[in-house]
Amino acid sequence: MPQSSRPLSPHLQIYKWQLTMTLSILHRATGVALAVGTILVVALLLALAAGPDAYASVRGFCGSPFGLFLLLGWSWSLCFHLFNGIRHLLWDAGWGFEIPRAYATGWSVVVLSFVLTALIWACVFARGGIA
């Protein structure tokens, strides 16, 4: 076979890391994380229906260091997936495909996701934290 000096199609290892691809990967990752997080929603609702003891133990888990770590991750994931999901819906409507606009909306999603997460936790800790 003749050797060609033409460049190969870019592989992930040498592909220049960009905001747009990062957000695309994060949208998937946060989506999967949130799907796992539904377990806590079900657990909390089942415990609420079951009685005070069950509810207290789920609340206790939420207030534990590991529980707080999960809640912090899930709350940011939810905010990010919400804002980036709106960005996706705008694309579905045909708006925002131009590269400068894709970057502007992308950075807006990043900033908004951290702002909303910070607001949520400010509300939690302003009134004494969890549990």
Added chain:
Amino acid sequence: MTADLHNTDLQTPLKRVRGLGSAKSGTHHFIVQRVTAVALIPLVLWIIYLALALVHADYAHARALVHQPLNALLLIAFVIAVFWHAQLGVQVVIEDYVHTRWLEVTSQLAVKFFCVIGALASTLAIVRVVLG
């Protein structure tokens, strides 16, 4: 079953797609994913508000919050939309990354069953709080 769309034999395109199922539901997954996404925008904003109220509520107050008709209704709507949307999303992830057929089918079924049971269990729990 994989259809080779680039074969160069003398079969007509119609002959090649026969038996592969109807093409009329091709956009169904895409559309339902978007419909549930649109529904979840207001529902998620509301659930954040409810969750913040629940964080600072004791057991009786938490039950009273979920007991309110509007809260119960929106909570059931949220739970159904969220499990539906999650199933559709995870389905695509599995389709993309799991290429061992038996593992793919098993995980797709497991995710579907988990989401249906999750939605039903949550709804039942909400109904128990409303009626209890």
